[in-house]
Amino acid sequence: MWERTGGRLGKAYLVFVFFVLYAPILYLIAFSFNAGDTMYAWEGFSLDWYRELLNDERLLVIALNTLVIALASSILATVVGTAGALLIGMSEARRRRETLLLLNNVLLVSPDVQIGISFLLLFTLAGIALGEGSVLLAHVAFSVPIVVLMVLPQVEKMPKTLLDAAYDLGASHRDVLFRVILPYITPGILAGFFMALTYSFDDFAVTFFVTGGGFSTLPVEIYSRARRGVSLELNALSALLFLLSFAFAFGYYWIQRREMRPRSEARR
């Protein structure tokens, strides 16, 4: 009996939670189609704000900057982080493994503001000019621990006997890495990539400190525009980004699902 009422309650609760999560976003998106120029009142349907957005070159360049940084930094972070996770996961010495993991996790929980300031100081000391390069470096750096965290469980789940078997059958180190280990931990790598992508995409605090030289990303730009009241142009942009996020999420699940299949088919 509990199960039935619990199920209904549970469903109602779920609906409620999703409503709370999605209502503000949907409200924002709805107003991107407003003919008026404020969020105070609905004045009819129009696509004016989307047109304005497409004509706002500066904002478009900034949106593209954000994408470039997100894609490039998550690719680099995935490579570095996967290597790191393999090193930590394969490490025989328990003590060392735990220390490395701890150091990794400290970075994950440290406040973004602190990381941002540290980067600013470092870049200043090293004489690195602020701009696209500094933002990319910072994003790679804060994404690596995330990738490590996503890949490590897969590495640890991997049976050691699998590797032994591979070596017994005459595989070289190279073969083991590319034909056994990497395929096995692929779901973790993909998850790490997508996590890094989203982290980079919406990072404000770190980016805020390391932008410069005319280079800016969307979160930073939106924040400075919000000061003078948010134009509905930003609603339009948010609507498009929301679609993009959906595409990312769907892409991820699609790949994950496909990833599950080949392994069972491989037995043929």
Add this chain to the structure above:
Amino acid sequence: MRTLVRFFAFVGLLLALVVSARAAVTAKYRAYGENVLHVYNWGDYIDPALLERFQEETGIRVVYETFDSNEEMLAKLRQGGTSYDVAVPSDYAIQRLIREGLLLPLDHDRLPNLRYIDPRFLDLPFDPGNRYSVPYFWGTLGIAYRPDRVPFEIRSWRDLWSLDLRGQVLLVDGPREVVGIGLQTLGYSLNDADPAHLEEAKALLDTLVPNVKAIVGDEIRVLLAQDEASVGVIWSGDAKSVLEHNPSFEYVIPEEGSNIWFDNFVIPKTARNVEGAYKFINFFLDPEVAAQNAEYVGYATPNREAFALLPEEVTSDERFYPPEEVLRRLEVYLDLGRDAVARYNELFLEFKMHRK
């Protein structure tokens, strides 16, 4: 492995696509080559059409960056990781930049349009002789309120303490502003740093707490426009936008006096395109340009000729272009030095934490 390779090949392709899209959008900038000017200004504080016009007329490409607090701007200028050619800080921030030797002295001969600036807005205490800065916009701090919801006419800071305003007042989130209200109500200067006077102001402010609905940042405009409160202590430019969206509001500059602030052009010492910086500043001092910019931004222009070009209904509005006698009561914030700033911050924090 094949999945991974395929996946990252796809991502790489996507990246290449985005990069080339960006190159396509910025292609026309390449014509400008190295002739680039880095401008650092407040968010949405310039008419983009004028930036375009400047680029076309001079062939100098403007890279426009924004900040949203003087402190942020100071930090970036001090850090020196990027070189800005023109920045637009406010009065006390300019004073600090001058003291720290971060600004380039201006050659007034290269700014012929400086003569259009109203002399009242030149030679101010934060930069005597305008050796380092040129006025861009100015404004005041005052009280926006709805006369139809407040049973009396608000004229002074003291009116904020009225029992009728219980839980009705929004305050801007700024130590200088809020502590300043206490100081001015007591008849002290906005730049008073005497610890005893500050304590006194703080004690007075504590009695204001029952009337305060919230202490908020820039969202104060939206909150007022949407009638979340009937009274707000607010900057004149913000007040203007509130009045535009919600005509029931009125804006007053308290009779005890208030703060008048200036945002000025400066050229940081690290500037690389000094030639372009002079051209840029001079361009925005041009009366016609300044008038168009003032209509876009909504703050008051210090440019006398531009003022004459603005529509009568704008310039006759004494709320935003206050008459001489009101101006005389207004004070510019001076940089009080590190200790006094710390004391202001501390008192403001205590005020914010004060329990009703």
